[in-house]
Amino acid sequence: KAGVTQTPRYLIKTRGQQVTLSCSPISGHRSVSWYQQTPGQGLQFLFEYFSETQRNKGNFPGRFSGRQFSNSRSEMNVSTLELGDSALYLCASSTGQGYDGELFFGEGSRLTVL
């Protein structure tokens, strides 16, 4: 079956702009999590959505937001971009039930902020 799909794969924005990233989970998976990966901070948890509700949230400012649709697809949005937001944004899906931490990751969206 198809894996986790993230779009776009690469994008370049300038400071102050906003960006929306999309994630389509594995069919049947109801949980979608987002992570930010940078060389300095490593992999950091942003938030998780399950059945259209935010279930967990990391320690990121309110400029980072997300949502999940009824078909489990998810989007994350970053407003008022800063240079430090340049990163690889990874989406991961899971069944979200009987959960033991196994996540299936997409290839990521690489954001460059100029």
Added chain:
Amino acid sequence: GNSVTQMEGPVTLSEEAFLTINCTYTATGYPSLFWYVQYPGEGLQLLLKATKADDKGSNKGFEATYRKETTSFHLEKGSVQVSDSAVYFCALSVHNQGGKLIFGQGTELSVKP
């Protein structure tokens, strides 16, 4: 708070050498432990996992044992191959935390022929 510490890289080995990547954790409660691998240009893949103390996870020749007494989950492989070159991440999840994994910093492994 919950955290994961793993040995810094990069680690460079010759093919067929023995590999150990150290990982220790701090957690409240009883976490599940994972090793994920990231090949160049790809997303993370689950390599192995252990959900309770003394469990041994294994996959593709890699092994790790959940040691509660030393709060460790070291990754080992008896004979590495060039194709094992990747970044390895140790991670934990805490029960009822859903899709929230806490990752170590990652260890880059480079295997030379």
